[in-house]
Amino acid sequence: MHALTDRPFLSLIIPVLDESATIAAQLAGLDPLREGNEILVVDGGSRDATVDLARPLVDALICSPRGRASQMNAGSTASRGEVLLFLHADTTLPGNALAEIRRAIADGALWGRFDVRIDGVHPLLRVVERLMNWRSRLTGIATGDQSIFVRREAFTAVGGFPDQLLMEDIALSRRLRRIARPACLHAQVVTSGRRWEKHGVLRTIVLMWALRASYFLGADPQRLARRYDHVPRER
Template sequence: MLISVIIPVYNEQENLLKRLSFLCNQANKFPIEIIVSNSPETTDNSTKVCSNFDKVRYLQSEKKGRAAQMNFGAKHAKGAILLFLHADNQLPKDFYTQVVSAIKNGNKAGFFAYKFDRETFLLNVNSKFTTKDGIFAGGGDQNQFFTKSTFEDLKGFNESFCIMEDFEIIDRIRKKKIPYTIVQSKAIASARKYLNNSWLKVNLINGYVFLLYKCGVHPRKLREKYKSLLRESV
């Protein structure tokens, strides 16, 4: 069963090199298609990085924005399963068997629990919450996957969401009662925004922006608020 791993990137050449090295190694063992969907506004050497890997399909997205880039990658994907990976996240070594098993067990979608690339008590608390379902579960750092038919039925990510597109599509899955699961084999998420700010600040901002999202605030305003509060671009 072919899995298409789709990586939306915007000036992520260093992280991209790490992700592609790992994925190409996995593609030597399992049927995996690797797609990089680059932002039209990227200014780094992501294109050159991709050219060094013959198993990587490099695409220049027609539109900017993570949702648009992921949809563009999905449009060109050949796999029966689509897995969306942020460039600063690392999938577990057994991700292929875990995802295929989840789909064969009747799930149409899912996402991974994760731990951080830094070990602290407070970050471990956050990590613990990713192992269970709830209103905060399913964000992009949890590396969402879907059967291609399910993703197409959902009409992909909502491109009007320049932020929170991950939660928006999971909300639609829940409303439609589409079966999904949380893979307990943990991915590794970057702790860089916590290091650039603080654990308390990041969690307060995340909670505040999530509340605004649930209250129906326009995605553009959500992004502006998030960028104004956090020392990290979205």
Template sequence: MSFDEVPELSVVVPVYNEEGNLLPFLETMASQRELHFEVIISDGGAGDGGAALARGFAAQAPFALTLIEGGKGRGAQMNRGAAAARGELLLFLHVDSRFDDPLAFRKAVDALKEARRTGPRVAGRFSLFFDFDGPAPLPYRFYGAKAALDRPGCTHGDQGFMLGRDFFEETGPFQSALPLMEDTFLAERIRERGKWILFPSRIATSPRRFLTEGLLPRQSLNAILMNLATLGHLSLIESLKESYRSQDAAKTLKLRPILHPLYRKMAQLPRRQRWRLWYDTGSYVRSNAWQIAFFLDVVTGGAGEGKGGRFLALHDRLLGRLIDNRGGNCAAALLTWFWFQATMRFSR
């Protein structure tokens, strides 16, 4: 098949200092069958050998491979890749993604096209598992199971996002101002305006970032960002950006240097606004209490594919309603304040 034909699918992959992961990723792409697709590598200008590797692989690739280069920033890189894409369907992937099903793309495209028959406001993602040599530790099994749920905050970029160009233009672009989690915020805009479906194949992702930075500090930072963005405090996110980027090459993520600038910025807010921020934070935290119930379902083996078990059902039917009030918000705000203070004092 000629590469000049318009592909059914355009795969957009942002890379930065990913020379070691790029070749295995491209080989994974080459294993996909029964679909005419293109791959667009959006390089953030790291200066490693990734760009040369991509150019060399393009000569032998069974798909059209395009390299575009620009400034660093995953959101901006994915936006540039989408602008260069020729297909009507877009798939945003991370470079450490792997597929064990050679028909994963074919099945996903067919599923999305079928879902789009009732309207274009549909996006799809793959079931997620973390690529460990043996059984994944419990926290990773929890995050993998949670990613299959159709609930706010559960859909992330390591699952892959597939959607029509028209729907991406409506809900996008990725927020390039965010230091991370720009894919999660796009996922929530998609959920607000349309719906998500779960593809039949699964995607494997590397746990390397969590293992390098530390699972707890990474997830803590993710939660803080999600809270601030959900509440509309993007100016406070700016205080996190530079301190996070200064640790970009560090091994373990250190929360204290990140949280102190945020704390100083919050202290400058008028007292009423500061109290409102903490109350709204409590409301956000309280609304995510269902994750404790779902974690118990995962521990006890009660969670199914894309659904919870008896603990989540109990929360949704009873416990969640009992705490959905001002008292529940205030209690969650107080607990979160104590956590924030303890994290600043005792974390590295």
């Protein structure tokens, strides 16, 4: 374990479930960030070797009930950093991520997110990522794929992630937007296009837009999660 200052600047929180194929490589790539910061992996009940592979590569490994919201809340409770960064297990940060977050926080941001690029060759993925980034700047709503970061006091003030199975990132953004607009960083995180390409890019686009529209119209997130399960959720 790397030596930490009395209080880390950044707590990087990664919810995982059955990620043994990629977790070691992802955590190895994040190792330079552990100096003065901390990395926490929160496992939601993996049945593969994810926990054993991750444990020696992080500052804390936590087990919690399955579900991104509950896992990320558990990670935030166990963390010590001034700023929380929530990173999906299939997403890679840009090399200047820490500097960009420090700059945004120094400029007064309470929370923010990165632009996203979807890893994949299908031309529609370029459309999807551009729309995601544009929509986020316009609305002040961020998605988990964009790697949300937030000052601890702001996260605590809004009650963290709501206890719901889907759209927890949208709900958190709505809460945070009431106190401040996000810092929308142009630096890009790269998220896997595996779900899009495995189940059909156009089909997944239509499903996600339909789910998002239903959510904004007041549909129950638990019911939407059951619809989402028709396209298995990649963690």
